[in-house]
Amino acid sequence: MSTTERRPAEPGRGADRGERAVDAPGAMPRRERPSKRLYWMWHDTMVIAERGLRQTTRIPELLVFATVQSAMFVLLFRYVFGGAIHVGKGISYVNYLMAGIFVQTVAFGATAGTGIGLADDLQKGLVDRFRSLPMSRMAVLLGRTLADLARNGLTVIVMLLVGLAVGFRPEGSPLGWLAAVGLMLILSFSFSWVGAAIGLAVRNPEAVQAAGLIWLFPLTFASSAFVPIATMPSWLRVFAENQPITKLVDAVRAWALGQPVGSTAWIALAWCLGILAVAMPLAVRFYRRAATLK
Numbered sequence: 001m002s003t004t005e006r007r008p009a010e011p012g013r014g015a016d017r018g019e020r021a022v023d024a025p026g027a028m029p030r031r032e033r034p035s036k037r038l039y040w041m042w043h044d045t046m047v048i049a050e051r052g053l054r055q056t057t058r059i060p061e062l063l064v065f066a067t068v069q070s071a072m073f074v075l076l077f078r079y080v081f082g083g084a085i086h087v088g089k090g091i092s093y094v095n096y097l098m099a100g101i102f103v104q105t106v107a108f109g110a111t112a113g114t115g116i117g118l119a120d121d122l123q124k125g126l127v128d129r130f131r132s133l134p135m136s137r138m139a140v141l142l143g144r145t146l147a148d149l150a151r152n153g154l155t156v157i158v159m160l161l162v163g164l165a166v167g168f169r170p171e172g173s174p175l176g177w178l179a180a181v182g183l184m185l186i187l188s189f190s191f192s193w194v195g196a197a198i199g200l201a202v203r204n205p206e207a208v209q210a211a212g213l214i215w216l217f218p219l220t221f222a223s224s225a226f227v228p229i230a231t232m233p234s235w236l237r238v239f240a241e242n243q244p245i246t247k248l249v250d251a252v253r254a255w256a257l258g259q260p261v262g263s264t265a266w267i268a269l270a271w272c273l274g275i276l277a278v279a280m281p282l283a284v285r286f287y288r289r290a291a292t293l294k
Helices: 034-058 061-084 093-123 126-132 137-165 174-202 205-221 234-241 244-257 264-290
Strands: 003-006 019-022
Touching: 034 137, 061 093, 061 137, 093 126, 093 137, 093 174, 093 205, 093 244, 126 137, 137 174, 137 264, 174 205, 174 244, 174 264, 205 244, 244 264
Parallel strands: none
Antiparallel strands: 003 019
């Protein structure tokens, strides 16, 4: 015969959600069974993700400014620098450019959006409120990254429309485009966790934005995103050829233009998964440490 004991929620024990059900001597409490833990973690994650998406509708400036910035990059490179940059291989510069714009938009949006959002929540005490509730710790970070993933997907659609308006003419197959979008979403998810780690470590929204740009700008501009690597000095070319943004841009460009991808896609995917494997544990560690800092 089962009985139920209700206890106050224990700090950090989100999976229990303040209740323990005892079936029989030696039995595992119902709420601590793995299936229940996963259920409540996913439930809490969806609640946090929904909150993040509602912020977008209530503060549309967040999405508008991110989109306008990327659109300015398209117009700047297309009409100011495009006439002076020759990519060869019978490819127009706008077709060459758009893959770099897509990857840059996703990388900047994921890193800055997640990092600044978490830093802002820390300053306002919202993270402390979440930690005091009987909810999964991972849900706070996972929900935020999933919400930013959805926002980045919408931004990529807007950038595609802007590209088509300025002459972008992709020739890739629907399957190739599906692969390119999937890779960009994996990139967004991975870089969101990098942003989460930075936001929780730095804890100041303005400083988080600067910290994200410090390492993203060299990766983005010292890559094949905007100019062919062959035009770079030899010492810089070695770095540009072997860094993640180049592999991601080359894979997306090949799929979008219907060109052979080869092993580039697998290397790009390995970079994303490697970044995720490092950034996710760091973000969780910084989240736990954030509660002990005043």
